[in-house]
Amino acid sequence: MSELRVIVVGASGRMGRMLVRAVTEARGTVLAGATERAGSPFLGRDAGEMAGVETLGVALVDDIHSCADADVVIDFTAPAATLHHAAFVAERGMGMVIGTTGFDAEKSQQLTDILVNAPVVMAANYSVGVNLALSLIERAAAVLGEDYDAEIFEAHHKHKVDAPSGTALAMGRSLAAGRGVNLDDVAVYSREGITGARKAGTIGFSVVRGGNIVGEHQAMFIADEERIEINHNASDRMVFARGAVRAARWLSDQSGGWYDMQDVLNLRD
């Protein structure tokens, strides 16, 4: 495979720095550009130095159009920024790996429309372990059925702005798919006051925010006599960054279309 040239947007963010590190660590992958939002105090700084690796000669810029030519953009920023970067990707005929979460229905539709012809990987969670867990949850839900009450729990650091996490929602969708139902019809996102008894067939969500928790997820299948739990705990964000770079490399062999990590890891039945 020839050299893969990558632009990391939001390169001074928590994930951005990890992504720059993962790009430099991956064989045959080079950093072609790095951006930050207008007004960021980090503009002009070397992306490699910011990421704690060697000087790469790639300075952070606030206009993605001024980056060198590249094959793929990796974007872990915020929904509005991702839409802006998607327009650039579509204009240049590049690929895009999207990690940003928290899109509402309208922005989600805009993103799909902008990237209608591009090769795109979008995943709520780029960890290989989480994606295996999604597959296991779907299988468990299909086998256990609605006799087992299903609950999803997640915990993240105090800076996270959206809830439940994209990964928790993906777990909910896998669980619902295993039961042959639509998550929107059965999800219960909050409980307060006199809620009444648990309604059969619902999928409940609960959320914790605090400290520097990288990401904890749990799917529970609860019957009167037994409980099955599928857990995933991430201890370092590098796990997402390495997965995203793996997705970028995989994407370079694909034609236009939307993919997720189940495709990248060949986990589809």
Ligand code: NAD
């Ligand atoms: P962060 O706030 O630390 O980083 C986001 C960065 O994007 C910031 O540095 C911000 O200045 C920058 N940014 C904003 N607008 C920009 C623009 N127009 N151009 C360039 N840069 C811009 O956040 P984070 O913890 O790194 O998370 C970023 C996103 O990634 C969130 O949506 C988070 O939920 C998601 N995330 C996804 C995964 C996954 O595996 N899919 C894993 C971790 C985080």
